[in-house]
Amino acid sequence: MLGSLLLLLLFWSSAFSFPGAFAYSRLTKGSSLSVENQEDFLISPNGLFTAGFHSVGINAYSFAIWFTEKLSNRTIVWMANRDHPVNGKHSKLTLLKDGNLILSDASKFISWATNTVSASFVQILLQNNGNLVLTEKDNVLWQSFDVPTDTLLPGQPLTRYTRLISSRSQNNYSSGFYKLFFDDDNVLRLVFDGPETSSIYWPDPWLLSFEAGRTRYNDSRVAVLDSWGHFQSSDRVGFRADDYGPGIQRRLTLDFDGNFRLYSLDTTTRSWIASWIHGVCGPNSLCSHYPRSGRKCSCLQGYRVKNYTDWAYGCEPEYQLPCNSREPKALALAIDQPAKISSLICSSSSIVTLNRTYKKKGFRKYSFSELKKATKNFGEEIGRGGSGIVYKGVLLDHRVAAVKRLKEANQDEAEFLAELSIIGRLNHMHLIDIWGYCAEGKHRLLVYEYLEHGSLAENLHCTVIDSKMRFEIALGTAKGLAYLHEECLEWVLHCDIKPQNVLLDSNYHPKLADFGLSKLLRRAEVNDLSFSKIRGTRGYMAPEWIGNLPITSKVDVYSYGVVLLEMVTGRSPKMHVQTFGVGGEMVEKTLIEWVREMVKGDSEITSWIDEILDPLLDNTQCDKGKMALLVRVALHCVEEDRKVRPTMRQVVEMLLH
Template sequence: MANRDQPVNGKRSSLSLLKTGDLVLTDAAQFNVWSTGTLSPNPLELHLFDTANLVLRDQSNRTSVLWQSFDFPTDTLLPGQILTRFTKLVSSRSEGNYSSGFYKLFFDNDNVFRLLYEGPQVSSVYWPDPWLVSNNVGSGNGRSTYNSSRVAVLDEYGQFRASDHFSFKTIDYGLLLQRRLTLDHDGNVRAYSRKNGQENWSISGQFKSQPCFIHGICGPNSICSYEPVSGRKCACLEGYSWIDSQDWTLGCKPNFQPTCDNKTEYRFISYDEVDFYGYDYGSSFENFTYKQCESLCLELCECMGFQYTFAAENGHFWCYPKTQLLNGHRSPGFTGQIFLRLPKTSAQEVNHMQNNDGLVCSRNAEKLLERPYVKGKENGSVKFMLWFAVGLGGFEVVCIFMVWCLLFRSSNHLVSADQQGYVLAAATGFRRYTYSELKQATKGFSEEIGRGAGGVVYKGVLSDNRVAAIKKLHEFADQGESEFLTEMSIIARLNHMNLIGMWGYCVEGKHRMLVYEYMENGSLANNLPSNALDWNKRYNIAVGMAKGLAYLHEECLEWILHCDIKPQNILLDSDYQPKVADFGLSKPLNRNNLNNSSFSRIRGTRGYMAPEWVFNLQITSKVDVYSYGIVVLEMISGRSPMTGVQVTELGAESHNERLATWVREKRKKAAEGACWVEQIVDPTLGSDYDMKQMEILATVALECVEEEKDVRPSMSQVVERLQSHDS
C-alpha cells in the first residue's frame, strides 16, 4: 500500500510513470503523495508478474530492476517474497482501517524473528514467548540467534521458513494453491489459502493459537477470555469502565480517583485463573505470605494489585505487585490469582467483571475518508478571478509576515538562537534537523539498517552528501522539547575517537531522532561470526572500547553510564576501529551523588547485565565494566555470553554454563605452567595470535566480570593495563 497513513482522496488520483524514470502517485491531480524516487535516462516499463510482484524495469535490459513492490511489504507476504532485516510487516489498524496498526513482524538485532506490540502508551515483544531468554530463544522451539542472513520466506507449497530456524507449515501443505501470509489487525500472523477462481480465503495456519496471549488485544485494565465457539471477548475489571465501547484495544478507565493520601481505605478483589503479564514492581518477592504481599501493595502508591502464585517445584509462594494492569487474560489451569486493589467506597461490589451487554462489537466498522476536493459546478471565470484575488492577498500577507519576522528575529537573535539550539550548532557543528530533511535524506525512512528497544536506525544521505545513520527514538517520544534539547547539548560536547560521531538531532512534534556517522563495517555482532576479525583487530577493538568507556566515565564533564554495552552497540568503521554507540540514551548523573537513584527500571541486555541490576544494588560505572568484560570474553572465545555456544562458522558445541563461569573453570583446571587460554580461544583464529596479549586480555576480562563490583577495575585501569602490554 502506497502512503497508507495518508491515502489519496479518491477523485482524479493517478499513477504515472514519468519520462525521468520516476513512478508517481498524484492525489486529486494536484499533489504528489508518493513516488519510487527512481531516475533513469532509458525507457522504462511497469510490469505486473503472476507472482503479484509489480516491477519497474529497463525496457532494453529487463533484468535491470529499478524498483519492485516485493521490497516494500505492508502487512502481507506472498509466496517467493522475502522478508529481510530491512523490511517488516505492519498490521492494519482495524478490519476496515488500513492505516498502520499496533503490531510489527520483523528481525531484531539478535537475528530473531519477533512479533512486537507497539501501542499508544507501551510496547512489548509477545512472540516468541517473552519469558524465554533472548539469548536462548530456542528452548523448545528450535530458534537460534546465530545467523546473519535474517531472511524469511513463504513457498508456494505452504511452508514458511526463517533464518533463525523457525519453520511453519500450513494444514494444506503440499498443494499448489494461492497463498498469502498476513499480519492481521489483531496481532496474529495467519496463513491463508484459496483455489484459483474462488472468492473467499480460508485460514490454513496461524502463529499464535491463543489469541488472548497477544499483547494489547484488550487494552489496559481489562481481561481477555477466549471460547472456541464464541471467540475472543474483553471485559473491564471491577471498578473500571470502557474508554470507547467500540474499540476494545483502548481498554478501561477507573471509575474512582486514584489517590496517594494514606487516608483512603482499600479492599482487594480476587480473580482466579487470571494473569497480567509484565509491569511488576521491582522484581518478584519469593516466599511471601498473602498478608505480606497485601501489605507491600498497600505501602506502594503505584500498586494497582498483585499476583499471588504458588510454585510447585520449590513449594514457595511468589508475590508480584503490579504497577500497571496490562495484557490481562484468563488462562484455565493457571494456579495464580490476581488481587485487584480498589477503594472501599467504589461501587460495583456485586460482580467481578462488568456486564458486556452494552459493548458495541462492530468496533471495526469502516470509516469514510473526507473528500475535500469534491466540489459543485462553478463558473470558470468567476472561480479564476476569485482564486487570483485570494492568491494576491495571501502573497501580500506572507510578504508582510516575513518582513516582520526578520525584524523580530534580528532584535531577539541571541535568545531565540539559544532556545532552538542554533548557538550550539555554530559552536560545535552539532545541528538541528527538521523532520522533512531527515525524511528526504532517508527516502521516506525506506532503508532500515538496525533496530532495538530504543528505536529503529535508517541509512540516509544528508544535503551535504554525507552518509548518515538516522535513529528514530521510541523511548523518548513523549519527552518534553526543553528536556530533550538539554540532553542533546550534553551529547554535543562529547568528543572522542572511540565514540560514534553525533552530527545532530531532530525534535519536532512527537518525533525524536538522532543523526550520527555511518559505519561501513556495521556492528561487532555482525562481524564476530565471520572471518573478518583477526587477532590484531580484536585486540585493537578491546582497547578502543575501553578508551571510549573510560572517557564517558571519567574524562567528560558529565558522568555518563552507558548501561547497555553489547556487540550490537559497538560499531566498526572502514578500518575496523571501534566506536561505542547509543551512549546518549542514559541520563547523565551527578558524580558527587553516590546514592543516585535515577534508574527507575532495569537497563541492558540479558547476558551482559551486571548482578547489580538483578539484586537492586547501587548502580555505578562498574555495570559498564562488567558488560565490557563479557563482550571481550565473547570476542576471545567466539561463544555466547549465556551458554558458551559457538557463534563461529565452524559449528556449535553445547554448554550449559555461562561464559564467564566456563572460562574460569578452564583456567582453574589448566595444568600448572600450561597456557590455559589455548582452551578458550576462538577456533577461527587458529594459532595466529599473540599468546601474551591473549592471556593479559583474558585475565583483565575475568577481573571485569567479578560478581562484587568493588573488585572490578575502572575502565581507565583497563586501558592502562592493555596499553602497557601492547606489542
C-alpha cells in the first residue's frame, strides 16, 4: 500500500506543474493571488486543471485556467481579461470582503471583476471539470462556465446568453474575428465578424435551415459536449469524436483560424489530436480532415498561400511582373475571372509602386455605373459610419479605392458640388486623398484612396504599433489638423477626430479621413458658428457640444487630446476606469480624470508613466520620454475651458520641440 502511494506521488510531481506549497485549493475573503509569484495558483481537487497568471506578452499577463499536465505548450481553456492584460508588477487577483472578485494592476486599475456582492462567507474554488466557481454557502454567485472565451469543456453548456469568440492569432489571446453563438432564429451559427466585413459560414448561408438539417422551432438554445465526445445542440446539430468513449480528456475550441475543433488528448504522444472539425481554409484553397492530424489546407493549382500563420486568408495567384524593375509598373487582374491572370501591363504613364503610391490623377466625376462595377455591386464593405458605408473597389485605371456611399442627402447637386470643390482642393500628406465623386439623382458617393493598414483603432491594440510609431502617428495627425484649421484656403473643422478616422498607409503614416461630419467655414464667418445638432463620437466630444457653446477649431483639439491619451494608455475613453478611492472604496473615473490624477500625484515621470502606459508596449524598448510628452500635450488639449487649449499649430510645435 505504501509503495503504491509513493509511486502515485512520483507520477503526480512529474506530470503536473505546481509546487504544492503555493497551490491553493480555494480563496476566501481578503486573500489574493499575485502575478509576481509564479507559483501562486489554484488547483482542482483532481489535479487536472490549474488557474493562475499566464504571460500573454512582454510584461503582460492574464488570469487564466489551463490543463495542468505539461505539454509542449500550456493549453488555455478560459481567460478573465483576454482584452485587458495587466502588468507583471503588483497585479493581483483578490476576493474582496464585499464578495467581489477583482483583477487589479499596479495602478489599482480594475481590469476585470465578477461584480458580485455578499455579506456571507464566500470562497472561490476550481472544480474538477475546470469550472472556476464563486460560491456563497451552497449558492453559486458566479462561474467561469457562464462566460466562456474560445473553449467549451465537457458538461459546459453553450446557451442563448453565451458565445465562443476565437483568439486573434496563435500567440495573441485577445478577442478575434470568429464567433459561435445561437442566432435570433434559434440556429447555432459560425460567423466571421472582421474589421472590414461580416459573414456567416456555418451553416451555409444559401441554405434554408431545414435544408442544412437544422430546426428553428426549439427556442431553448442550448448545446453541450459530454465526456464521451458527443456534442448535441437544440437546433439538431450533433456529432461524435472519432475516438468516442469514456476516460479521455477533451475540449471543444473555436480556433483563431475560424475552425471549430473537438480535441482529444492522445495518451501515447501526450498531445492534442483533432477528433472532429468543421474546417475553413479561405479563398482559393482546399480543406481536408485527417483523424490523427486534423485539418490540412492546400492551395489550388497556380496559387500560393497568402499567410502561412493563418490559412483564413486563403491563397493568391502565383505570378511575376515581367517588366524592367526600373520602369513604373501596373498590374491588371480580371475581376470576373479570379482564377486566371488576365493581363500584365507595363506603362510609363500609370504608376503603381510597392508602397501603393500613385501619380495624381486629378479630381474627377464618376458615373454611378462605373462605381457599381468597380465595387462589384457594392459587395465588399470595409467600414461604415453615421454619414454612410464604405466599400472597397478597383477603378478602371487599376487603382484600389475606397468608395463611400453617402446616405441620401438633402442637398441639391449644386450645393453638394460647391462643398466638394473645397474638399477636392485639400492637399496634404496627412489627409486622405480624395479622387472624385458621383452625383446622379439621389446618389452621392465619394472616391478615396485605399489604405492597406486600415485605421488606428484596428492597429492600436496589437504589438505592431510601438512607442516610436505612436509618437509619429500623433505628430502626423497633428500636422494634418493644423493644415485644416490654419493653412488651407477654406477653414475646415473635422468634428469627429477618433482612432477610427485616422488611417494608416503601408508605412503606418497617418492620414485623416471622413470629413462627413465637418463644417466648412469661410474665415470671414468665424463668429457665426452654428450647428443644427451635436456631432462627433461619445468619449471624444468636447464639452462645448453639450453646453451649447460656440463651436470652434478647439473641439478638434479636445478630441485629438483624448486620442493621445488612448494611444499612450491603450484604454478607451468610452469606458470608465475603476480604481480605489481614499477610503479604499471603488470609484469610477473618466480616462482624463484618471490620467490627470496619476500625473499630479507623482512628480517622478518614470513612476506615473509606468502606471498608465499601455501594457502592450515593450517596457524595455519604449521611449517613455516621448510618451510622457504626449500625455502632457494631451492634458493641455482636454482642458474644459476651450480658451486655454492650444491651437493645433502650437501642438505641432510642442511635439517637435
